[in-house]
Amino acid sequence: KKKTNQALVIFGASGDLTYRKLIPAVFDLYMNDSLPEGYAVLGVSRTPFTNDKFRKKMKEGIRQFARYKDTTNEKLDGFLSKLFYLSIDTDKGEEYGRVKEKLDKLNKKFNLGQNYIFYLSTPPALYSTIPKYLYGHGLTIQQKGFRRLIIEKPFGHDLKSAVELNNQLLEFFDEDQIYRIDHYLGKETVQNLMVTRFANGIYEPLWNRNFIKHVEITAAESLGVEGRGGYYDGAGALRDMIQNHLLQVLSLIAMEPPAKITAEDIRYEKMKVFRSLRPFSKSDLKKNVIRGQYTEATVRGKHYKSYRDELNVDPQSRTETYAAMKIFIDNWRWEGVPFYIRSGKRLPTNVSEVVIHFRPSPQKLFKLEDESTHSDNQLILRIQPDEGILLKTGMKVPGNGYEVKSVNMDFHYSELNNHYIPSAYERLILDCMSGDNMLYMQGEAVEETWKFVQPILDYWENDEDAPLHGYPSGSWGPDVADDLIEGKESTWRYPC
Ligand code: BG6
Numbered sequence: 001k002k003k004t005n006q007a008l009v010i011f012g013a014s015g016d017l018t019y020r021k022l023i024p025a026v027f028d029l030y031m032n033d034s035l036p037e038g039y040a041v042l043g044v045s046r047t048p049f050t051n052d053k054f055r056k057k058m059k060e061g062i063r064q065f066a067r068y069k070d071t072t073n074e075k076l077d078g079f080l081s082k083l084f085y086l087s088i089d090t091d092k093g094e095e096y097g098r099v100k101e102k103l104d105k106l107n108k109k110f111n112l113g114q115n116y117i118f119y120l121s122t123p124p125a126l127y128s129t130i131p132k133y134l135y136g137h138g139l140t141i142q143q144k145g146f147r148r149l150i151i152e153k154p155f156g157h158d159l160k161s162a163v164e165l166n167n168q169l170l171e172f173f174d175e176d177q178i179y180r181i182d183h184y185l186g187k188e189t190v191q192n193l194m195v196t197r198f199a200n201g202i203y204e205p206l207w208n209r210n211f212i213k214h215v216e217i218t219a220a221e222s223l224g225v226e227g228r229g230g231y232y233d234g235a236g237a238l239r240d241m242i243q244n245h246l247l248q249v250l251s252l253i254a255m256e257p258p259a260k261i262t263a264e265d266i267r268y269e270k271m272k273v274f275r276s277l278r279p280f281s282k283s284d285l286k287k288n289v290i291r292g293q294y295t296e297a298t299v300r301g302k303h304y305k306s307y308r309d310e311l312n313v314d315p316q317s318r319t320e321t322y323a324a325m326k327i328f329i330d331n332w333r334w335e336g337v338p339f340y341i342r343s344g345k346r347l348p349t350n351v352s353e354v355v356i357h358f359r360p361s362p363q364k365l366f367k368l369e370d371e372s373t374h375s376d377n378q379l380i381l382r383i384q385p386d387e388g389i390l391l392k393t394g395m396k397v398p399g400n401g402y403e404v405k406s407v408n409m410d411f412h413y414s415e416l417n418n419h420y421i422p423s424a425y426e427r428l429i430l431d432c433m434s435g436d437n438m439l440y441m442q443g444e445a446v447e448e449t450w451k452f453v454q455p456i457l458d459y460w461e462n463d464e465d466a467p468l469h470g471y472p473s474g475s476w477g478p479d480v481a482d483d484l485i486e487g488k489e490s491t492w493r494y495p496c
Contacts, residue, residue, distance in 0.1 A: 005038030006115035006145075006433060007106055009099070011090065011130055012122035013043025013054070017152065022121060023058045023083075024066035025425035030079045031068040032420070034430055038110040043085045044099060054085035067423065082110070090126055096133040103139070114145030117432055121152050128168040135172035142177070150179045150432055153244055154235065155441070158457055159450040166443040179432045180441040184245040186424030189383045189413070191439070193252040193354070194266075196381065196389065203379070204257070206358065207333075213376070214338045214486070215253060216355040216493060217246055219383075220347040224294065224304065224473070225321070229312035237291070237323040238460075241343040243453045247274070248441070249383070250339060253354055254329055263438035267445065274448035278328040285459045285466075288327075291320035292469040292478040294346040299474035304346060306473075318468050320460070321345045322477040326484050338486060346473040351495045352383035369397045369405040380493070387413040387421075 008026065010018055029035050043054055059080060063069070086102050088095040107114055118134060120127055131149060134140050140147050149169070156162025169178055184190050197203055206212070219241055225232045232240065251270040258265035280289065296306040308315050322344030329339065358377040368375055375394040382388045390410045397403040413421065422430075431439055460466050469478035482491055 003034075003036035003433065004115055004146075005036045005110065005112050006117060007040045007042055007103060007110075007112050008117045008119060008429070008433075009042045009044060009103070010119045010121055011044050011126070012120065013085065014045040014047035014049065014057075015121055017121045018043065019057065019061040020065050021423075021425045022119065022429070024062050024064075025423055025429055027062045027066045027076075027079055028068055028423065028426050029430055031066075031071065031075070032422075032426075034426075036433075038112055039082060040106045040110050040112065041083045042099075042102060042106065043083065044088060044090070045085075046087060046089060048087045049085050051083070051085050055080040055083050058083060090122065090130060093133045093136055096137045096139070099134075100137045100139060112145070114143070115147075116145065117148045117150060119150040119152075124154055124157075127151060127165060131169055131172040140172050140177070146177075146435065147173070148177050148179060148432055148435075149173050150181055150429075152181055154239060155180050155244075155446050156450060157234075157239070159447065159454045162447055162450045166447065170443075175443060176437070178443065179428075179437055180443070180446060181428055182244050182248050182441050183424040183428065184248055184383075185439040185441075186426075186428040187383060188421050188427075189381070189387045190249060190252065193249070193381060194255075197253075198257050207356075209333065209335055209337050211359055212337055213357045213359045214340060214490070215357070217249055217253070217339065217341045217353075218355075218492070218495075219246060219343040219352040220349060220476075221343075221345050222347060222350050222474075224346045225307065225310050225313065227311055229310045232321075233313045233317055233319050236319040237321055237343050237345070238453055238456060242323055242325075242341060243449050244441075246341050246343060247449045247452070249354060250327070250341065253356075254334060254339070256333070261438075263436065266438055267442050271442075271445050271448065272331075273329060274445055274452065276329050276331040276334075277452045278330045279452070280455045280459075282459075285455060288484065289325045289456050289459070290323065290469065290478060290481050290484065291460060291467075292322035292344065292471045292481075293317070293319065294321050294344075294473045295470040297472035297474050304473035307346075318460075320468065322347075322471060322481075324477065324481040324484060325456070326486075340485060340492070342477065342481065342492070344471075344477050347476055348474055348494075349496060350385060353493075353495065354381040354383070355379070355493050356381075357490070366394075366396075366402045366404040369403040375404050375406050378493070 010022060026041060088098055106112060120130055156165050251273040254273045255269040258269045294307045297304055307313060307321050308317055324342035327339040327341060356379040360376045378392040380390040388411050390408050392406050392408055394404045395407045397405050428439060469480060471478045476494060485491055
């Protein structure tokens with residue numbers, strides 16, 4: 001398919017995301033032959049780089065983070081020759097005239113058809129400023145070519161600011177020009193959640209309150225805040241991971257089958273899930289929501305400092321680095337089925353996964369080989385790492401008698417030969433280039449997820465009795481999180 005010529009304009013081009021993720025992803029697209037014939041990348045930031053200096057820095061980023069590692073210098077230089085840089089003071093409206101001039105030049109040189117994507121990878125304070133000035137210079141209006149805006153998270157800091165930001169953006173762009181990124185949706189395994197459910201006849205009949213006991217969604221990270229204390233201390237796990245990534249995953253697990261695989265139909269079904277989330281009452285907030293913060297610990301000889309001792313973190317910070325909650329979805333399919341969600345930093349391992357816990361068989365006919373285990377069926381959808389799907393099923397222990405043990409039916413993506421799995425950013429940037437916003441978030445949905453988490457934010461901020469539990473670095477978070485799970489024998493899954 002012939003791709004439309006276009007330019008990608010990255011604001012915040014001297015930042016970390018551009019270096020680690022965006023340019024390496026565009027480079028991988030180039031290596032896959034996915035970029036159009038005529039294209040250019042224009043980096044815009046305050047830092048005074050020359051084109052050469054910018055290219056040199058991006059070359060380092062590519063060498064370190066792109067998937068194509070053993071590229072010849074010739075190929076790499078071919079890519080770098082279409083990277084340009086412009087330093088402006090992004091706070092000053094008049095400076096955007098230079099962006100326009102530069103784009104006019106690139107447009108002529110590479111025959112870009114005046115098609116531009118503006119990617120905001122800047123501090124959130126600039127999210128409404130940049131669109132305003134782009135609009136002021138006529139750069140958001142689609143006449144000859146298309147104009148699209150990609151906007152990174154965090155999209156708002158709470159419900160009020162998210163609504164405000166949506167309203168401001170809509171003054172300068174139409175909704176269908178705005179691409180709100182949630183990189184989890186770009187992950188191959190997250191897209192596969194829908195395929196697992198709706199391309200197989202065997203799961204969907206069981207995918208409801210009659211057969212599913214509860215659902216767990218985990219995003220665990222072993223890293224701490226790693227020098228991002230300045231941002232993270234004002235955010236916390238709820239804003240950083242749950243309001244966006246984990247609620248998006250939840251919506252794909254819980255949604256009804258869409259009429260068709262189109263952005264409109266899928267967004268419609270996801271929106272219904274968000275609208276069905278049961279709002280937290282005062283007593284739910286006390287019982288069903290837990291927050292924690294990592295404390296210092298020595299794990300296998302390595303010392304980890306406490307969150308409060310991290311760079312740019314308030315030494316008395318009450319920001320959560322761990323959050324867990326029990327959520328209900330009030331609709332016909334899910335009434336009474338708890339969804340347990342947790343995310344934290346400095347946990348024992350890196351893993352993101354969804355676990356579907358099926359109800360046990362109605363009669364226990366067989367004895368378990370090991371009574372300390374249980375044989376309930378679980379379907380584990382592993383988002384990362386070691387991407388794959390695992391079904392835990394009971395089988396007869398070979399030999400005399402009828403003892404049962406749980407065994408794994410296990411598929412790993414790594415077993416797929418000859419399949420290139422694109423990174424989340426590759427997929428999402430390519431989708432935006434071709435005008436497909438299916439994997440991007442619509443404004444209304446973002447507001448709905450903020451609406452859901454807002455009572456938790458308020459509770460934590462305003463109620464002095466709202467507990468903040470310390471947990472030692474390298475542990476699975478506060479012990480009280482275990483009490484969230486209903487049922488005597490049930491606990492979180494602790495993957496290693
Ligand atoms: C980002 C968060 O959105 O997602 C980070 O800001 C987090 O704090 C990251 O580490 C996790 O993404 P991934 O793709 O590594 O699971």
